[in-house]
Amino acid sequence: MTASAVSRRRFNKSVGALTIAFSMAPLAGTAEPMTLPGSLAKNRRLNAWLRIDADGTITIFTGKVELGQGILTALRQIAADELDVTPAKIVMVSGDTAQTPDEGFTSGSRSIEHGGAAIRHACVEARAILLALAAEKLGVTPDKLTVVDGAVTSGDKRLSYWEISVEAQLHRHTRVGAAPKPSDRHRLIGKSMPRLDIPAKVTGGASYVQDIRLPGMLFGRILRPPSYHAALVAFDEAQVRKLPGVVTVVRDGRFLGVVAEREEQAIVARQGLARAASWRDASSPPAFQDIYARLRSLPVDDHVVSRKGGDTPPSVVTSSHSATYTRPYTAHASIGPSCAVARFENGRLTVWTHSQGVFPLRNDLAKALDMDVTKVRCIHAQGSGCYGHNGADDVALDAALLARACNGRPVKVQWMRDDEFGWEPNGPAMIVELHAELGEAGEIVDWSHDVWSSSHTTRPQADGCNLLAAWHLERPKSPGTPEIIPQPAGGGDRNAIPLYDLPRHRVTHHFIRQSPIRVSALRSLGAYANIFAIETFMDDLAKAARVDSVEYRMRHLDDERAFAAIKAAASYAGWQPGLPGGTGRGRGFGFAQYKNSAAYLAVVVEVEVHRRTGEVHVRRVTAAIDAGEIVNPDGLVNQTEGGIVQAISWTLKEQVRFAADRVTSRDWSDYPIIAFPEIPEINVTILDRPGEKSLGAGEAAQGPTAAAIGNAIAHATGVRLRDLPITPDRIKGVFG
Amino acid sequence: MADAIELTVNGKAYRLSVPRETPLLYVLRNDLELNGAKFGCGLGQCGACTVLVGSQAVRSCSFPVDAAREKPITTIEGLGSPERLHPLQQAFIDEQAVQCGYCINGMVMTAAALLMRDPHPDGAAIRRELATNLCRCGTHARILRAIARAGREMAQ
Secondary structure, three states: OOOOOOOOOOOOOOOOOOOOOOOOOOOOOOOOOOOOOHHHHHOOEHHHOEEEOOOOOEEEEEOOOOOOOOHHHHHHHHHHHHHOOOHHHEEEEEOEOOOOOOOOOOOOOOHHHHHHHHHHHHHHHHHHHHHHHHHHHHOOOHHHOEEEOOEEEEOOEEEEHHHOOOHHHHOOEOOOOOOOOOHHHOOOOOOOOOOOOHHHHOOOOOOEHHHOOOOOOEEEEEEOOOOOOOEEEEEOHHHHHOOOOEEEEEEEOOEEEEEEOOHHHHHHHHHHHHHHEEEEOOOOOOOHHHHHHHHHHOOEEEEEEEEEOOOOOOOOOOEEEEEEEEEOOEOOOOOOOOEEEEEEEOOEEEEEEOOOOHHHHHHHHHHHHOOOHHHEEEEEOEOOOOOEOOOHHHHHHHHHHHHOOOOOOOEEEEOOHHHHHHHOOEEOOEEEEEEEEEOOOOOEEEEEEEEEEEOOOOOOOOOOOOOHHHHOOOOOOOOOOOOOOOOOOOOOOOOOOOOOOOOOEEEEEEEEOOOOOOEOOEOOOOHHHHHHHHHHHHHHHHHHHOOOHHHHHHHOOOOHHHHHHHHHHHHHHOOOOOOOOOOOEEEEEEEEEHHHOOOEEEEEEEEEEOOOOOOEEEEEEEEEEEOOOOOOHHHHHHHHHHHHHHHHHHHHHOOOOEEOOEEOOOOOOOOOOOOHHHOOEEEEEEOOOOOOOOOOOOOOOHHHHHHHHHHHHHHHHOOOOOEOOOOHHHHHHHHO | OOEEEEEEEOOEEEEEEEOOOOEHHHHHHHHOOOOOOOOOOOOOOOOOOEEEEOOEEEEHHHOEHHHHOOOOEEOHHHHOOOOOOOHHHHHHHHOOOOOOOOOHHHHHHHHHHHHHHOOOOOHHHHHHHOOOOOOOOOOHHHHHHHHHHHHHHHHO
């Protein structure tokens, strides 16, 4: 059954007007929660989340980290609103194993849902404690008090938060039952507050781990093997030590690194490492064309993740439809290569890192270095844009291994561009097979979805050690067992269960245990491929049923919020049923609720396709998103626009090249991404739901955008393309 | 071997002792402790390291310091400060034209060179100028708006 069917089916045939009217009991916004919300359940101590400081500020501690998505700005808004102070009084401390709560990874579009909910409730509770103490001191009842920017007043009596001795009272566990402000009393939540970090980022402020400078700091670079399994058979270390500025050379098994006084000297010495090392490579390459055949040949664990409709086949079937879709390995391809600074002092290791999870990283660093975990501290510092499990954790170990050889001097390591492309974990290649049967009126009466995918998470975890260099050491650590992420979130099967309300369905995840190419989490995980497949298949079925594709979707939905998002996107894009296809211009629709539980996003993409060259120009993108109660509307729009642009790039251009057991895309010429001349007009509309639970939104655009592009190209050309990316060569191939 | 190099950066004169082939980027970031220019690829492909040499936008990751001696160098720090923002910096803030921001130095500096040469660029000219500046977060539309906005402000 779909996760969010909240009302009876409605066959609403009109797609013109936008209706947002619906009734559903408010969740976290106004009602009392039954359990501790979000990350509070795992970190119950109130003073783990906030501290009233003597200097007239309030420090908020969060385990969630800034990845370029604006999360610290949004969390500060929540805290300031619930505490009734101006945002300037809030100091954010994030992602420090010595200071902040452990909130796992900043991933899965969960930071507002989980981290935001925790901070909100901690602040509500702290405010209540402050007011109770103030009431006592002022000799009034708490309901007689008003708070303006931390000043508590009752008539002419006044006391500020900072004059109340509250520390002891915050040293206790949070309790169930604190009621946040009703949404109509929010002053900051729901407002587009400017991002905290932007002024420094446009004026050369120290914003990133790359900008950290410590006294006596050295610069390191590493040299990886030429392939995953290559053996180091000879290494002339002395030759490298003679190079200008070299402080030390680290060889541990087949891990090679060099440390120099100056950064450019380390880069030159890295070339020296390459000259000094001889490798033996034993593997045999699978041909690139065969990757999907190869994936099908690998051992799998089959999981039927959802089944509906029992064993009785549909009584009337008018037509049957099947299709196969593929998605290639995809790179994170952050603009700035991964970077970390590490320092060993008195047997203690401190690492500044742009990891998504400082606590899991700390555990894996301790394992890799055979250290006591309490002797390792990881502190988050921003890196270049993060879209999932990239090289951030790996480079932290690289820096630690080099710093261990430098007698207390800190070492900064940044990967070179070829390290980044060659060794970051890619988004996994996937295959999706869909089958549907249509009934008398063209409605879907049976549906099956089979997806083949490797793991979408090989992050630092409990089992094994998932840091790259650890596998190359003289005494190597074993990687963890690739994990299967269970439903309802799902990994390869994320969004494989149709949100559409169908009488029968069967969804099978064929989990490929090992991947030939290093893979892990990339923005939206399997949802990108599954939604591309489902939503382009829906268009084909609509065509077979002779129904407009937007109308066809709505006939198969039973969710008011889905209707509202679809209608809004269609309406704002000026969607008209029945426009003729095959003219070289086309428009396509795509829709999903991310994870079937987070934000709803519907999108219309308009394209022009040049048959002769095969080039696709995306001209206009119109999206509507429902992410529940919005904290920072402009932040949400920025993230959604970014997701749309990145999805256009993935869908039209991107595939990682590889040979044998190595990635061969090593720079931007091997891995082109979207550029300014290709950027369409983008319009994002928010369907705000004040009082509703906030829904994760950062990954919502990936799948629907891909599908809408696929559908627009099919409309423009009359031909359906099911292999990603949809490149000019593939389009030319269709037209001969 | 180290050579005596004299540079003018953001209006200040510096005398350094580095090999003349040293890429300008490392001198700016590590000797002068200027954060703005970023290492992205070291190949001149992405633009994150862009600075102005004279009125020319150059990729400092692959631009030898020796070639920068004759002309004044301007980095994003020299364009303006948080207290005295350049119209481009103000426009990027006004448009919230940043996600991670790692590429933004290159966007601002490439645009600065464009606006010096052509104070009234149309949308197509801005796109052409930025054609080889890469952004991965997908902030392009806002960046284009910010540059157009700065152009209008500066023309007034």
